[in-house]
Amino acid sequence: MVANTGDDFEHLGLHISPDIDSLTYALAGIDNRETGWGRGDETWSFMAALAQLGGETWFKLGDRDLAIHVERTRRLRSGETLSTVTSGIARALGIASRIVPMTDDPVRTRVLTACAALEFQRYFVEAQCRPEVSGFVFEGAADARANTELLAALNDPALRAVIICPSNPFISIDPILALPGVRSAMAASAAPVIAVSPIIGGRAVKGPAAKMMKELGLDVDALAVAAHYRGIIDGFVVDLADSHVASGLDLPVHACPILMLSLEDLEGLAREVLAFADCLAHSAPLILRRRSS
Amino acid sequence: MVANTGDDFEHLGLHISPDIDSLTYALAGIDNRETGWGRGDETWSFMAALAQLGGETWFKLGDRDLAIHVERTRRLRSGETLSTVTSGIARALGIASRIVPMTDDPVRTRVLTACAALEFQRYFVEAQCRPEVSGFVFEGAADARANTELLAALNDPALRAVIICPSNPFISIDPILALPGVRSAMAASAAPVIAVSPIIGGRAVKGPAAKMMKELGLDVDALAVAAHYRGIIDGFVVDLADSHVASGLDLPVHACPILMLSLEDLEGLAREVLAFADCLAHSAPLILRRRSS
Numbered sequence: 001m002v003a004n005t006g007d008d009f010e011h012l013g014l015h016i017s018p019d020i021d022s023l024t025y026a027l028a029g030i031d032n033r034e035t036g037w038g039r040g041d042e043t044w045s046f047m048a049a050l051a052q053l054g055g056e057t058w059f060k061l062g063d064r065d066l067a068i069h070v071e072r073t074r075r076l077r078s079g080e081t082l083s084t085v086t087s088g089i090a091r092a093l094g095i096a097s098r099i100v101p102m103t104d105d106p107v108r109t110r111v112l113t114a115c116a117a118l119e120f121q122r123y124f125v126e127a128q129c130r131p132e133v134s135g136f137v138f139e140g141a142a143d144a145r146a147n148t149e150l151l152a153a154l155n156d157p158a159l160r161a162v163i164i165c166p167s168n169p170f171i172s173i174d175p176i177l178a179l180p181g182v183r184s185a186m187a188a189s190a191a192p193v194i195a196v197s198p199i200i201g202g203r204a205v206k207g208p209a210a211k212m213m214k215e216l217g218l219d220v221d222a223l224a225v226a227a228h229y230r231g232i233i234d235g236f237v238v239d240l241a242d243s244h245v246a247s248g249l250d251l252p253v254h255a256c257p258i259l260m261l262s263l264e265d266l267e268g269l270a271r272e273v274l275a276f277a278d279c280l281a282h283s284a285p286l287i288l289r290r291r292s293s
Numbered sequence: 294m295v296a297n298t299g300d301d302f303e304h305l306g307l308h309i310s311p312d313i314d315s316l317t318y319a320l321a322g323i324d325n326r327e328t329g330w331g332r333g334d335e336t337w338s339f340m341a342a343l344a345q346l347g348g349e350t351w352f353k354l355g356d357r358d359l360a361i362h363v364e365r366t367r368r369l370r371s372g373e374t375l376s377t378v379t380s381g382i383a384r385a386l387g388i389a390s391r392i393v394p395m396t397d398d399p400v401r402t403r404v405l406t407a408c409a410a411l412e413f414q415r416y417f418v419e420a421q422c423r424p425e426v427s428g429f430v431f432e433g434a435a436d437a438r439a440n441t442e443l444l445a446a447l448n449d450p451a452l453r454a455v456i457i458c459p460s461n462p463f464i465s466i467d468p469i470l471a472l473p474g475v476r477s478a479m480a481a482s483a484a485p486v487i488a489v490s491p492i493i494g495g496r497a498v499k500g501p502a503a504k505m506m507k508e509l510g511l512d513v514d515a516l517a518v519a520a521h522y523r524g525i526i527d528g529f530v531v532d533l534a535d536s537h538v539a540s541g542l543d544l545p546v547h548a549c550p551i552l553m554l555s556l557e558d559l560e561g562l563a564r565e566v567l568a569f570a571d572c573l574a575h576s577a578p579l580i581l582r583r584r585s586s
Contacts, residue, residue: 071347
């Protein structure tokens with residue numbers, strides 16, 4: 001799994017990697033299902049004590065969650081790469097899957113608004129996505145080296161599929177695509193590249209994706225998401241509610257239930273997407289023809 | 294109050310100042326009376342999560358306690374001095390007294406043992422004071438500048454008294470005396486300098502003082518403590534159990550109950566010591582004569 005590190009930031013002297021943490025906690029089964037961020041079974045003594053000392057409290061750090069930030073920061077300062085730290089922590093938590101930061105170099109997403117180019121977490125957490133968005137900048141992306149493990153996987157003839165999860169295209173996926181070589185490696189990959197729509201029936205399942213699309217002057221629908229990924233995807237997965245978009249697209253579309261509310265939903269969608277990918281892989285010439293048409 | 298910063302160390306990337314913290318928590322009324330360190334009403338989620346990640350857990354950091362280390366480290370990295378950070382935190386906690394770090398420069402106590410020169414916290418916490426001690430080194434002390442507030446107070450003709458608390462002479466008081474100018478400023482101070490014995494009836498009230506005295510080849514008694522402070526103290530306070538030491542000393546001795554188990558004990562001792570100091574101040578010529586005798 002490739003994690004977006006454009007959300008990373010330095011806070012209270014700690015290196016915080018929200019996307020890596022979300023993946024880590026979810027895969028370790030210790031994520032907070034209610035909030036959608038942080039750890040379950042959390043306590044908040046640190047935050048209360050920090051408030052008492054007059055410290056910054058706009059970004060909530062639970063007591064258990066703090067451990068990953070402190071430990072990561074310590075290891076980074078001692079010279080380890082973000083990749084090594086991430087896999088070390090994953091191993092300690094018994095996670096079998098690989099979690100690959102998109103790069104070990106600093107990339108910082110800034111959200112362009114009428115008043116300022118906001119640091120991502122200032123926009124997302126402090127301002128709660130309220131400011132109107134006019135664009136995004138991925139600071140450092142042009143000079144960053146994409147994770148060699150990511151590039152190697154994309155170049156691997158044995159790769160089964162590349163899945164672009166139903167994440168926010170602008171702030172979760174685009175930072176990864178902005179890294180030198182990633183977009184071309186995805187386009188050149190022998191494996192089918194599939195995106196799952198984060199929009200169902202004109203609404204974002206979660207987060208500010210729909211609001212952003214509106215502010216950027218885009219139609220808020222699955223079609224606009226597919227257009228956003230034009231040139232890199234070989235197939236597109238939409239919800240049953242959006243099966244009509246297939247007629248407007250010149251690439252294979254698979255419609256199935258994509259709303260993930262339970263672990264069963266998630267596993268069901270994963271199976272559907274992989275089956276669709278395998279189907280595309282076996283009819284590769286057709287896809288290539290479609291793509292160039 | 295002057296805090297010994299020889300115990301300070303960097304741990305998990307955080308600047309930890311155990312003596313400043315103890316003073317801060319005690320003066321804010323949030324100290325842990327049972328353990329004698331850390332905060333009361335503490336939770337331990339961070340430590341449990343850190344253990345889960347394979348982090349270092351020999352030095353226990355409670356969730357609430359963590360806030361002071363994170364906030365101090367952040368402020369130090371942003372360029373504030375330890376003195377400014379310390380008084381800022383004290384103010385936030387509503388503390389009226391001044392807490393003055395002995396210096397803003399790094400001084401690190403090392404405990405000399407048969408096998409190694411141990412960092413103080415490695416000796417004190419990790420090795421639980423087990424190794425036999427042959428001496429102490431206060432790294433950086435010779436080049437450190439004593440806190441100007443401390444030197445100004447010692448030179449202030451209005452200063453009422455200098456009280457050397459019943460702390461460990463070797464590891465709590467000597468680091469302060471090792472700073473350039475402190476010993477001479479104490480000797481030259483117009484105010485009486487009083488030490489309270491940390492030894493009662495041949496035993497240390499708390500900590501490794503008695504064990505250290507034995508290992509250093511000293512008698513374990515109040516007399517040896519007074520000898521240790523020879524040249525800088527004008528008066529010595531011992532427990533009633535040790536009133537006999539007066540005959541062996543060529544300086545004024547005051548005997549009273551010095552064991553502090555309750556806040557009342559503490560306030561009672563403070564009153565006794567200040568009264569003794571005032572008495573010495575008014576009979577200053579006598580003291581000076583005694584001292585030179």
